[in-house]
Amino acid sequence: MLTYFIADLHLTQEREDITDCFLSFLRNEAPKAEKLYILGDFFEFWVGDDDDDEFVLNIARQLKTLSEKGTELFFIVGNRDFLLGKKYANKAGMTLLPDIQVIDLYGKKTVIMHGDSLCTNDLEYMKFRKKSRSWWWQTIVRCLPLSTRKKMARNYRAKVALRAENHKPQEIMDVTPTEVVKTLEEFDSQLMIHGHTHRPNVHQLDANGKAAKRIVLGDWYEQGSYLKVTEDGFELLNSSFK
Template identity: 45%
Template sequence: MTTLFIADLHLQQDTPELTRAFLNYLEYRARSADALYIMGDLFESWIGDDAIGEFEQEIIDALRRFSASGRQLYIMHGNRDFLLGERFAELAGAMLIDDPAIMTIGNDTPVLLMHGDSLCTQDNEYMQFRAMTRDPQWQQKTLALPVKQRRQLADRMREGSGSANGSKSDEIMDVSQDAVENIMQQCHVRTLIHGHTHRPDVHDFCLQDDGVGKRYVLGDWQAGRDRGWEVRLDGTTLTLEHFSLSELSHH
């Protein structure tokens, strides 16, 4: 059994190279996988399942081909595409999963899966924004707006987020170690996989019960640096790997 985990592709119409790399990833690199987890921010923005254009449809069709060949496809909301809905999941042949979610490796080893933004608890401004955008009532109101207005709102949010982040320290924008340990203790896990921070690494640390915790951080995909990231689960072994986006179709 091979399971793959990816996050933070931030696909959008303006980045055709990245889109092509993802389509190649599904067709070539992920071909041997039994399951694929996309753990947030597949899209740079998603303004509703009723606003699917040619670009979005191309991604949906590729996901559908992948899942229709008998593989499991799971998708988690990120901080950019939190309005992905059941219609999208149905069209893509995917299952939307909660954040956080727990999966089991082997017979009995639980692994915690998160997008990662809820762990950035030192960024008070962002945590308030997150609470607002994940509120079902806010989402309902937003989805009731005309598509054009939603698109403008998404553009304003992206601009606001970009300028706000420019003035924040790296430490504030990273996950809080306390938040990491707290949720791992609550969920009774020793392994966590997440994205969001764009700081790929594997961290080992001590948990309060004297166990060793392991945190796998997925990197974002960057066409400019020709690099994509995944966590690969083969049997019961997890590894963080990077690969060349431009060479995906050659394998």
């Protein structure tokens, strides 16, 4: 029995190397698993399920093929693809999960999430997150012409890039430790898996008065990155671009 977790691929036509690496993962590794969890920022941006671009449709077909072979697919939206909905998920054979989900991972009660909600010190982003996840904001955006939404996405990407260039302090861009503990204790769990920060690692901490772990998934900017979990344990693994 085997489960994979991935996040932060930021798939886009502009990065064929990432796409090729992911498709190779789908063909060679993912079919071995009973479950594959995609924890957000799978796409660089998402403007709506009505986007009929061949690139995103092909990704859906490849995921659907994997699903039909027997691997269950689950998806949690990230801060780049939070508008992804049931229509595209159905095309891809995926089950959409809420922002925070508790799963039984081989007997371990595990909290899984994208991870952006843990970065509470980034006040500017948290303000945007609250607005962008509201039903009224999403309803308005989905009513806009597709071309307008794509322009908004490009502007947002430029803004994010500018913020990165300004080198925000690491403690703002990373998770807030107290928020991690709070979340684990809210769900009475000793294990958390998330992405978002692009800092793959296994962190030891205390929650619920006991030892706990926080596993951070890596991004795919320079190599493939995935978490392999079996009944015997877990490994953070990489696959190089070819």
